[in-house]
Amino acid sequence: MKPSPNFEFDDLQALLRFGSGHLTETHFMLLQIKDADAARQWLSTAPVSSATATRPPPDTSLQIAFSVDGLRTMGLQEHIIKDFSDEFITGLAGDESRSRRLGDTGANAPEHWEWGGKSGQTPHVLLMLYAQNGKMEDWKKTVETKLFKRAFKLFMTLPTTELEAKEPxxxxxxxxxPKIDWAQQQSTDLHERDNYSNRLAVGEVVLGYRNEYGHYTPRPLIDPQQDIHATSLPDAEDEPAMKDFGRNGSYLVIRQLHQDVPGFWQFIDAASDADPEKREQLAASMVGRERDGTPLAPATPNHIPGIAWQNRDNHFTYELDPGGTRCPVSAHIRRSNPRTGDYPPGVSGFFSRIIKALGFGQNRPDEDLIASSRFHRLLRRGRSYGPRLTPEDAIKPDASTEPRGLQFICLVANISRQFEFVQNAWNISSKFGGVQNERDPLLGIRAPLLNGEETDHFNHPHPSGPMRTTAHLPQFITVRGGSYFFMPGLRALQYLATTPATDSDSSS
Ligand code: HEM
Structure with missing residues (x-):
């Protein structure tokens, strides 16, 4: 495999490399393009931040992503758009079966969303401004020029609060x-990857590079013979005669998730007989970590590539806790990333591998979480919203019910294999790792199965073995909006900025 230590960070939007925790203020705007020509002009000089490292780090940042309607309105031609993934083209709320698979039913159904749900409510552009404390107002003025105002109509400003380490x-x-393998040195060979690794192929989050299968994810490639504007785009590594519109771009999934903070803590308090210690334990078992981040799972003695030995907060797998007596199998972090390698522990030898790879030879019920984690990782970049409420205040009967939640954001190269799989097969599924009839205790919907079986339980075995069940969990998290976006590389942004005007250009 060709190592590439000189990664094209100057063509990558910063969010793919940095969480920008020092930029505590955020201003997320959903925009409609009202004048495509003005939008292209604005984009040609917009101060979009690249992932090039600077010292000191910048005190502001601007990131931009487009929905499929946004790309169309910018003038990107249909023969290019058709090579984006189907789920991006159809959209997060674009088809009922997708909504069902993602748990976007009942109170979560797109028809109740504040944005992104009904047709006509999907924004064209997600513009993300980040700034150091006190610098946002000036940064907004720099970005929102006269041309900007001519180009865009503000559809909605998403609520966010100043960054805190804690979610609501x-x-x-x-x-x-995941630790992105920018130098592209880790092997994707199945036989070398039995154990969990936190190092992830670049192509799992950035288009135009090899993914964990060693392949290039399909993306729009443009023939420069047919389109002279494309000559400034990078060459496609896998098809050098073609220009790569996708390279250094990524899909961005955003979901506005309302969190019922008083409801969460009041339920847990009642289920713990109002005992503060038991309350903390039950809440921690639902997450898989204590509130200060301490994991419930025991540290693994095996080295995990991509995680330092000393990083106690992350140096664990679930190998030493197969039954979930330390960290319940359904805990949010265990469902979201079961930290499995390509084969279950103890599988060695060619014959055994073949049997397991074909899905035979499952002796234990928990072996149904066979899906290897490395194909389903997410780079999370969300920000919270709403005023802080401590658990102690949240359990009071008059606790404030102001809107609180998470603007959940993740960046992936394959929406269906990564975000949709995690949400559907791991978080929402009522069958996971040997447990049945329960879902993610944080994210789960509580609707019964079609056969009438309840799914509103949470099983958490006692450390000494016997199962404890907390029954009748209410829904703590409700979807309020969301959309799939594409966050192009900087050269692809310039291609968009210089796309010739088409007949369809008009104010919308
Ligand atoms: C309001 C909704 C959510 C809340 C309150 C929440 C909360 C948390 C917390 C407290 C952690 C542990 C801290 C950490 O390891 O970073 C975590 C981890 C994680 N969450 Fe969520 N989360 C939410 C939504 C989601 C969604 C929608 C997904 C994916 C579809 C997701 C995927 C993950 C993943 C992948 C991890 C890391 C697991 C690991 O690698 O150990 N979360 N979340």
Whole structure:
């Protein structure tokens, strides 16, 4: 495999490399393009931030992503658009079966969303402004020029609060992230990857590079013979005669998730007989970590590539806790990333591997979480919203019910294999890792199965073995909006900025 230490960070939007935790203020705008020509002109000089590292780090950042309607309105031609993935083209709320698979039913159904749900409510552009404390107002003025105002209509400003380490339920968030293998040195060979690794192929989050299968994810490639504007785009690594519109771009999934903070803590308090210690334990078992981030799973003695030995907060797998007596199998972080290698522990030898790879030889019920984690990782970049409420205040009967939640954001190269798989097969599924009739205790919908079986339970075995069940969990998290976007590389943004006007250009 060709190592490429000189990664094209100057063509990558910053968010793919940095969480920008020092930029505590955010201003996320959903925009409609009202004048495509003005939008292209604005984009040609827009101060979009690249992933090039600077010292000191910048005190502001601007990131931009387009929905499929946004790309169309910018003038990107249909023969290019058709090579984006189907799920991006159809959209997050674009088809009923997708909504069902993602748990976007009942109170989560797109028809109730504040944005992104009904047709005509999907924004063209997601513009993300980041700034150091106190610098946002000036940054907004720099970005929102006269041309900007001519180009765009503000559809909605998404609520966000100043960055805190904790999400609204009060748990430290953003601890576990895949370590992107920018130097492209890790082998994707199945036989070398039995164990869990946190190092992830670039092509899992950035288009135009090899993914964990060693392949290039399909993306729009343009023939420069047919389109002279495309000559400034990078060459496609896998098809050098073609120009790569996707390279250094990524799909961005955003979901506005309302969190019922008083409802969460009041339920847990009642289920713990109002005992503060038991309350903390039950809440931690639902997440898989204590509120300060300490994982419930025991540290693994095996080295995990991409995680330092000393990183106690992340140096674990679930190998030493197969039954979930330390970290319940259904805990949010265990469902979201079961930290499995390509084969279950103890599988060695060619014959055994073949049997397991074909799905035979499952002796234990938990072996149904066979899906290897490395094909389903997410680079999370969300930000919370709403005023802080401590668990102690949240359990009071008059606790404030102001809107609180998470603008969940993740970046992936394959929406269906990564985000949709995690949400559907791991978080929402009522069957996971040997447990049945329960879903993710945080994210799950609580609707019964078609056969009438309840799914509103949470099983968490006692450390000494016996199963404890917390029954009748209400729904704590409700979807309020969302959309699939594409975050192009900087050269692809310039291609969009210089796309010739088409007949369809008009104010919308
Ligand atoms: C309001 C909704 C959510 C809340 C409150 C929440 C909360 C948390 C917390 C507290 C952690 C542990 C901290 C960490 O390891 O970074 C975590 C981890 C994680 N969450 Fe969520 N989350 C939410 C939504 C989601 C969604 C929608 C997904 C994916 C579809 C997701 C995927 C993950 C993943 C992949 C991890 C890291 C697991 C690991 O690698 O160990 N989360 N979340």
């Amino acid at each position: 339920f009060g748990f430290i968030d953003g601890i576990s992230q």
